[in-house]
Amino acid sequence: MIDTSARFAFTAEHEMFRDAVRKVFEKDLIPHLETFETEGICSRAFWKSCGDAGMLCPTIAPEYGGLGLDFGYNAVVAEELGYAGSSAGITLQSDITAEYIASYGSEEQKRKYLPGMVSGDIISAIAMTEPSTGSDLQGIKATARRDGDHYVINGSKTYITNGQNADVIIVVAKTNPEAAGKGISLILVDADTPGFARGRNLDKIGQHSADTSELFFQDVRVPVSNCLGTENQGFGYLMSQLPQERLSIAVTAQACAQRAFDEAVAFTRERKAFGQQISQCQNTKFSLADLKAQLQVGWAHLDWAITRHVKGELTTAEASAAKLWHTELQGRVCDAALQLHGGAGYMNEYMIARLWRDARVTRIFGGTSEIMKEVISRSI
Amino acid sequence: MNFDLSDEQKMLAEQARGLLAERSPPARLRQLIGEGAELDAPLWRELGEMGFLGAAIAEAHGGLGLTALDLAVISLELGRANACLPFFSSVVLAGGALSACGSAAQQAAWLPGIASGEKIGTFAYAEGPADWRAALPATTFAATSGNEGRITGTKSPVADGGVAGFAVVLVNAGGAQAFALVDLDQPEVSRTRLDSFDQLRGHHAISFAGAKAELLAGDADTLARLLDQAAVQAAFEAVGGAQACLTMAREYALDRQIFGRSLASYQAIKHRLADIAVAIELALSNAYYAGWAAQNAPDELPAAAAAARLTALAAFKNAARENIQVHGGIGYTFEANCHFYYRRERTLALSLGGREVWADRLIAHSA
Ligand SMILES: Cc1cc2nc3c(=O)[nH]c(=O)nc-3n(C[C@H](O)[C@H](O)[C@H](O)COP(=O)(O)OP(=O)(O)OC[C@H]3O[C@@H](n4cnc5c(N)ncnc54)[C@H](O)[C@@H]3O)c2cc1C
Numbered sequence: 219m220i221d222t223s224a225r226f227a228f229t230a231e232h233e234m235f236r237d238a239v240r241k242v243f244e245k246d247l248i249p250h251l252e253t254f255e256t257e258g259i260c261s262r263a264f265w266k267s268c269g270d271a272g273m274l275c276p277t278i279a280p281e282y283g284g285l286g287l288d289f290g291y292n293a294v295v296a297e298e299l300g301y302a303g304s305s306a307g308i309t310l311q312s313d314i315t316a317e318y319i320a321s322y323g324s325e326e327q328k329r330k331y332l333p334g335m336v337s338g339d340i341i342s343a344i345a346m347t348e349p350s351t352g353s354d355l356q357g358i359k360a361t362a363r364r365d366g367d368h369y370v371i372n373g374s375k376t377y378i379t380n381g382q383n384a385d386v387i388i389v390v391a392k393t394n395p396e397a398a399g400k401g402i403s404l405i406l407v408d409a410d411t412p413g414f415a416r417g418r419n420l421d422k423i424g425q426h427s428a429d430t431s432e433l434f435f436q437d438v439r440v441p442v443s444n445c446l447g448t449e450n451q452g453f454g455y456l457m458s459q460l461p462q463e464r465l466s467i468a469v470t471a472q473a474c475a476q477r478a479f480d481e482a483v484a485f486t487r488e489r490k491a492f493g494q495q496i497s498q499c500q501n502t503k504f505s506l507a508d509l510k511a512q513l514q515v516g517w518a519h520l521d522w523a524i525t526r527h528v529k530g531e532l533t534t535a536e537a538s539a540a541k542l543w544h545t546e547l548q549g550r551v552c553d554a555a556l557q558l559h560g561g562a563g564y565m566n567e568y569m570i571a572r573l574w575r576d577a578r579v580t581r582i583f584g585g586t587s588e589i590m591k592e593v594i595s596r597s598i
Numbered sequence: 599m600n601f602d603l604s605d606e607q608k609m610l611a612e613q614a615r616g617l618l619a620e621r622s623p624p625a626r627l628r629q630l631i632g633e634g635a636e637l638d639a640p641l642w643r644e645l646g647e648m649g650f651l652g653a654a655i656a657e658a659h660g661g662l663g664l665t666a667l668d669l670a671v672i673s674l675e676l677g678r679a680n681a682c683l684p685f686f687s688s689v690v691l692a693g694g695a696l697s698a699c700g701s702a703a704q705q706a707a708w709l710p711g712i713a714s715g716e717k718i719g720t721f722a723y724a725e726g727p728a729d730w731r732a733a734l735p736a737t738t739f740a741a742t743s744g745n746e747g748r749i750t751g752t753k754s755p756v757a758d759g760g761v762a763g764f765a766v767v768l769v770n771a772g773g774a775q776a777f778a779l780v781d782l783d784q785p786e787v788s789r790t791r792l793d794s795f796d797q798l799r800g801h802h803a804i805s806f807a808g809a810k811a812e813l814l815a816g817d818a819d820t821l822a823r824l825l826d827q828a829a830v831q832a833a834f835e836a837v838g839g840a841q842a843c844l845t846m847a848r849e850y851a852l853d854r855q856i857f858g859r860s861l862a863s864y865q866a867i868k869h870r871l872a873d874i875a876v877a878i879e880l881a882l883s884n885a886y887y888a889g890w891a892a893q894n895a896p897d898e899l900p901a902a903a904a905a906a907r908l909t910a911l912a913a914f915k916n917a918a919r920e921n922i923q924v925h926g927g928i929g930y931t932f933e934a935n936c937h938f939y940y941r942r943e944r945t946l947a948l949s950l951g952g953r954e955v956w957a958d959r960l961i962a963h964s965a
Contacts (some may be wrong), residue, residue, distance in 0.1 A: 499865055500864055500865035500866045501865045502867065502870060504866050
């Protein structure tokens with residue numbers, strides 16, 4: 219269990235909420251973790267029980283079915299989900315897609331989607347990445363051509379989280395293919411629109427319970443009223459949502475790292491070699507001490523970042539630094555914790571194996587470590 | 599391919615190691631630092647008499663005509679001893695430049711002196727913080743007649759610039775990189791000793807105010823080759839230094855009692871020493887290969903030299919730092935010998951271009 223006694227980003231209400239989240243996960247997530255992993259997707263029933271418990275999109279205003287809380291509640295869910303060792307895509311909905319609709323959506327769009335996203339009846343995705351471009355978003359090729367009062371969307375997207383489950387997709391497409399960044403718009407596409415097709419649920423190294431998919435758009439017609447915010451302003455919207463998206467990944471990364479550490483502590487206490495518990499070997503003690511020191515720094519920093527973000531002060535550079543640091547930490551901790559497991563660490567039946575393989579992607583998605591450094595360096 | 603040293607090379611190494619251990623122990627180094635010396639003159643003479651300084655110089659010029667790998671054996675032992683000698687500046691760089699692109703007359707005039715130790719040369723390339731490798735030097739050569747002319751400008755820092763009698767200076771001669779041979783004992787040359795971190799290798803700023811000079815036949819390609827060859831020797835010097843650090847750390851750890859046991863019995867210390875040893879082995883293999891390539895496979899030299907330099911300096915850096923750490927508080931003091939190597943490692947790592955320069959060169963020359 220994550221020890222929150224010394225945390226400073228949260229209030230007593232957050233902690234009550236955390237207890238509730240733990241209970242829901244205990245009942246509706248932990249028993250199904252293996253099934254979700256083998257099936258490559260989380261059940262809609264799980265989404266529904268998260269919605270029923272008020273754990274989806276906690277920041278959404280009550281008029282749209284939400285609780286109108288602060289991002290600290292999102293962080294609580296992200297921490298508990300990461301610590302449970304799940305790669306379910308609920309944080310993407312709570313921290314990213316709902317935020318886009320709430321910030322830039324029309325009244326009609328908000329009424330149509332938000333209540334269902336809060337209740338778990340609607341699952342969403344955001345499709346930026348394409349086979350030929352990821353980091354360089356200005357280079358996307360998908361187009362949304364204006365035809366009367368409709369857009370006609372063509373293109374393909376890949377690595378899209380919640381791709382199989384999604385009922386609605388925020389598609390990043392060029393409404394003005396001549397202009398690089400200034401010709402990009404965000405368009406809502408319902409999954410039952412003709413011309414939209416889901417591709418493979420991709421086979422990945424880890425995060426097996428996340429339905430990361432290919433998506434195809436062939437002459438998909440949607441009314442222009444499906445444009446999120448102003449046409450051609452999409453790139454600016456993407457940039458302004460980045461801090462929260464990156465912080466969200468940082469939060470999960472730190473919690474996963476803590477779980478990996480806790481697994482290593484438990485394992486090395488049990489295991490014996492050369493006539494003693496391996497936790498008594500100096501190398502084990504030093505490895506764990508080193509990780510513990512890094513985790514301590516990590517939690518302090520995370521609380522600082524969450525607190526700043528709740529106050530609306532976290533900058534893009536700071537959020538990028540947080541994503542960079544916490545995901546790199548996660549990589550280091552999971553690797554060292556696996557090493558301390560010896561051969562068992564390589565066996566999928568041990569939790570550490572999953573934590574380790576799931577960790578690898580956090581340095582890549584949501585902007586790679588290299589791109590984080592680019593962004594940070596621009597602030598120097 | 600067998601990259602082990604030949605029996606002759608092993609003998610050469612043993613001879614050099616024995617002599618240096620006897621003549622240049624830490625007490626002697628401290629004495630030289632106390633005197634502000636930049637050269638252990640008696641030892642230098644002795645090395646000359648024994649043929650070490652002329653190892654790679656042609657027999658016609660008073661040397662032994664041996665190979666780059668033979669020279670490397672000596673470089674390694676000098677690195678181990680951390681001796682206060684301008685071997686790298688005079689023998690490897692100045693001697694290397696003369697052997698590579700000196701005219702018959704220039705070679706006859708300078709190489710025998712380098713081999714005997716009576717003449718000390720250095721290689722003056724840097725001009726403060728600018729990137730001397732890419733840009734044309736600010737120091738200019740103006741021809742007077744034939745290959746003779748006058749040079750103007752300031753080189754800094756110049757290693758062993760205080761004890762050198764002549765320098766091979768990297769200059770701009772009519773818009774191209776060139777080497778000028780300059781006698782430093784002339785009124786148009788002035789030198790200022792710099793306060794440098796490595797107390798056993800003096801560095802100077804040398805100013806030339808229309809000093810007499812003559813060009814060597816070298817160009818930018820010669821420079822690149824010379825630097826590659828020097829990098830191989832520096833790699834061996836670094837490996838020698840790293841080996842000395844490992845020996846020191848091991849001996850100290852075996853000797854020191856902590857919490858009722860030998861320090862060396864702790865897993866954390868054993869693992870540290872093992873990491874140092876692994877890095878040294880890797881570096882030594884790369885250095886052997888580069889030493890072999892320098893002699894036998896010039897096409898492979900650029901990549902081999904860069905790999906040797908990078909791994910050797912990484913090994914030395916790690917060994918020099920960990921040696922201090924294993925020693926604990928005493929390692930941080932002047933009384934302990936750790937700092938000699940820590941300082942030398944920094945000197946080697948920054949001369950001839952930093953890590954990035956060599957990493958770029960390795961990438962550029964990797965298939
Ligand atoms: C499990 C998973 C889930 C994902 N979910 C989503 C999702 O829901 N929605 C979505 O839109 N995308 C998603 N992605 C895509 C992800 O965001 C991209 O993979 C990521 O941004 C990197 O883009 P890329 O794969 O095209 O790599 P590239 O951009 O091709 O980069 C390749 C390499 O080059 C480096 N590089 C690129 N540019 C530079 C530079 N300027 N300087 C130095 N190095 C550079 C990168 O760091 C990387 O190492 C997901 C990916 C995965 C694996």
